Amino acid sequence: MVYAGEEILSxxxxxxxxxxxxxxxxxxxYVGNFNFTQKxxxxxxxxxxxxxxxxxxxxxxxxxxxxxxPADSICFLIGTDSVSNVSGLYDxxxxxxxxxxxxxxxxxxxxxIEGISSIVKSPDKKFEYHIGGYLPPNTTSSQICLTPKSQxxxxxxxxSKVILSDLLxxxxxxxxxxxxxxxxxxxxxxxxxxxxx
Amino acid sequence: xRWGVILLLTSLFFLISLRSKMESEKLEFVIxxxxxxxxxxFGNNPLTEEGFQLGRNLFYDPILSRxxxxxCASCHLQFTGFAxxxxxxSHGIDxxxxxxxxxxxxxxxxxxxxxxxxxxxxxxxxxxxxVTHPKEMDxxxxxxxxxxxxxxxxxxxxxxxxxxxEVSTSRIxxxxxxxxxxxxxxxxxxxxxxxxxxxxxxxxxxxNGYKLFKKQCASCHTEPLFxxxxxxxxxxxLDSNFLDYGRYGITQNSEDKYLFKIPTLRNIEYxxxxxxxxxxxxxxxVLNFYNGLNHDLExxxxxxxxxxxxxxxxxxxxxxxxxxxxxKTFLFDQRFLYPK
Numbered sequence: 012m013v014y015a016g017e018e019i020l021s022x023x024x025x026x027x028x029x030x031x032x033x034x035x036x037x038x039x040x041y042v043g044n045f046n047f048t049q050k051x052x053x054x055x056x057x058x059x060x061x062x063x064x065x066x067x068x069x070x071x072x073x074x075x076x077x078x079x080x081p082a083d084s085i086c087f088l089i090g091t092d093s094v095s096n097v098s099g100l101y102d103x104x105x106x107x108x109x110x111x112x113x114x115x116x117x118x119x120x121x122x123x124i125e126g127i128s129s130i131v132k133s134p135d136k137k138f139e140y141h142i143g144g145y146l147p148p149n150t151t152s153s154q155i156c157l158t159p160k161s162q163x164x165x166x167x168x169x170x171s172k173v174i175l176s177d178l179l180x181x182x183x184x185x186x187x188x189x190x191x192x193x194x195x196x197x198x199x200x201x202x203x204x205x206x207x208x
Numbered sequence: 209x210r211w212g213v214i215l216l217l218t219s220l221f222f223l224i225s226l227r228s229k230m231e232s233e234k235l236e237f238v239i240x241x242x243x244x245x246x247x248x249x250f251g252n253n254p255l256t257e258e259g260f261q262l263g264r265n266l267f268y269d270p271i272l273s274r275x276x277x278x279x280c281a282s283c284h285l286q287f288t289g290f291a292x293x294x295x296x297x298s299h300g301i302d303x304x305x306x307x308x309x310x311x312x313x314x315x316x317x318x319x320x321x322x323x324x325x326x327x328x329x330x331x332x333x334x335x336x337x338x339v340t341h342p343k344e345m346d347x348x349x350x351x352x353x354x355x356x357x358x359x360x361x362x363x364x365x366x367x368x369x370x371x372x373x374e375v376s377t378s379r380i381x382x383x384x385x386x387x388x389x390x391x392x393x394x395x396x397x398x399x400x401x402x403x404x405x406x407x408x409x410x411x412x413x414x415x416n417g418y419k420l421f422k423k424q425c426a427s428c429h430t431e432p433l434f435x436x437x438x439x440x441x442x443x444x445x446l447d448s449n450f451l452d453y454g455r456y457g458i459t460q461n462s463e464d465k466y467l468f469k470i471p472t473l474r475n476i477e478y479x480x481x482x483x484x485x486x487x488x489x490x491x492x493x494v495l496n497f498y499n500g501l502n503h504d505l506e507x508x509x510x511x512x513x514x515x516x517x518x519x520x521x522x523x524x525x526x527x528x529x530x531x532x533x534x535x536k537t538f539l540f541d542q543r544f545l546y547p548k
Contacts, residue, residue, distance in 0.1 A: 096329070097329045097330060098249075098252075098330065099249075099252065099253070099330040099331070099332030099333060099382075099385075100252075100330075100332045100333060100377060100378035100381055100382060101378065102376060102377075102378050106376065106377050106378065107333070107336055107349060107377050108349045108350065108353070108376075108377050112333075112336070114328075114333065114336040114337045114340060114341075115323075115327050115328075115337060115341075116327040116328075116458050117327065117328045117329040117330060117333050118329070146459070149460075187460070188460070189460040190460075
């Protein structure tokens, strides 16, 4: 995870735009519904299996899948699907105990990013993005499909493509489903890129 | 000889472990004859006697609240349809007040949405709200799990319900769901008449009230559940204390302003005060309010646009019909009482 090319380390300031800085203390998000196919037939389907990626816990940053044979296509979800959001309680990654669940407006927080930045106007300089919502049109999960070139895939997320100065000034806090959340989720998805091993 | 003994012991051991796995007693969720199919999916939460009893114990236990003073039953009292009589809005921990009237817990198996704003989409996750809300029980899931894990009583109850004493979010709230989903009210005078039970009939006044009910109220408070499980704007002015726009707070859709969940009218005699903020203390006030609605309000739901124009006597008749929705079997069912 980087911010404009610079590796994000928990709570460490990254310099941006002259004298300004940003620091992250929480980056968590869901991925799941992995489906691996070869010539359009499944060689590993992990439907309804979710993983909670937590920047502060390195054990969550790597996922291993057993496949019947090499895959020529991988699809997965950034976030959680609508079925998981309306079907009651789950254990594991989707346990509300993980702090990624809204009780008052039932549904998962697909992405949670918190930190501080000099750009935020409030005295405490805090920003918090709790992004979720599964009802159209303000959905906050999206599918990514790609063609793997090797058995190992490395992803990078550049949060500078999501958390821009304008956003930090105008909306330092987004914590309910809605249009802003949906836009945030879309740019979050676009910030994820496959990098060569 | 020795080998034989060992074999015998082994087979005995197998027998015992087999029995302990079969301990929980399956319960059938019975749909009353005059009711439609229920909504709640028991697929991942099969109803058992032990699950129900665990849920019942949790429902009545203040251990769920931060300072162990408040249980679910503090606000949901059986004798009043699991609502909170005489309290306009909910009262929580440290005397803190919520912003909405405590809803009755009746026939929840037929509901798709919960809370006045419908923000909760599944009965299983509803309980997380009162347990963690700062104005209700103000606790954390971690603390609740810790306390239950360290309680002998609950180690036994969880083992009986689930086969081992592991405590998890899903196990806690699925058990509570088993209890509250079982709160079925279907034996009011109205139900007995609908089922054509012998010797039970409406009085002339109730019969006229029923006719008026079908004309004036039934499009939202649809039989036999007496709610269509949807939302409506019933013309109440915005409450000055809370500025509560209801459903809008969940959907952020301006068309949803002033919409609140349509509550069931079953046992309505006992679930006062009425409306989402408990502003009316008697049914008469409620009926007078609807009868005298300002029909020019732009946010009034369509079904209320036509003036009711009921006479005082008609209001009395309608009221007498509503009292036939009281179900004493439900209100005094021993299975729903504080557990022994």
